[in-house]
Amino acid sequence: MLERELSGAGFEKSSNLINSLPPDLFAELRFQAIGVEASIDEVRNVISAVTCLFSTAAKHRLSSDALLNFVVSKYKLPKQILQVIHHVWNEEGKSLLENEGSRDLLPALQFVDFQWKIGMAVSSDNCRSLNHPYVTVSLKVADSSGQVTNKVFEMSIAEFQNFHKQFKEMSAALETV
Structure with a gap:
């Protein structure tokens, strides 16, 4: 670990x-x-x-x-x-x-921007499972020095829904503080 x-x-x-x-x-x-x-x-x-x-x-x-x-x-x-x-x-x-x-x-990171888009692969030489939707998430975070880093990742629709649920839970928890 x-x-x-x-x-x-x-x-x-x-x-x-x-x-x-x-x-x-x-x-x-x-x-x-x-x-x-x-x-x-x-x-x-x-x-x-x-x-x-x-x-x-x-x-x-x-x-x-x-x-x-x-x-x-x-x-x-x-x-x-x-x-x-x-x-x-x-x-x-x-x-x-x-x-x-x-x-x-540990330096705290600050969210600068959060974007997402939905897509679907329709052709590929390497992928067998096509025609399944996916979500691309782009997070921009700034460290304590102000340097902005962009993190991009893809998720299935189910993963994105779980991600959304977790964010809602975090938001609710932060509101009680």
Whole structure:
């Protein structure tokens, strides 16, 4: 479960850039101060990956040794970077575990736009089940820095109806808050 959550957050992809960082830079994440060539997206990905690592560790109530053992078993990071991860979690992880503040680490996304359209495939070289309607959903979300990401996915009519029902339930629950 831990591996799946970190994989979804792009930790493995970001670990390549983390791997190239001096430990003191990683500890402070001041990329431009020493001239590290990294795009804003790469820096954002590293920060998101590290945030997810610590949030996931808090969620699963990992000790600093358990977190370090997991990272060592899955990612090839230099010893100095591993020491920084261990030290930071050893020092700061306690407060997250005590206050259950791991949720505060995850940046909230804001819906910018929601669109859907219904369609039907009528010919295909690869698909055998044609003439079945589907719904294409396009979600635009903005992260805490304002970067907008578009997510597009398709669902069957039954899946879309269930999706709609869940949104209505969430809306009703939010109105009671």
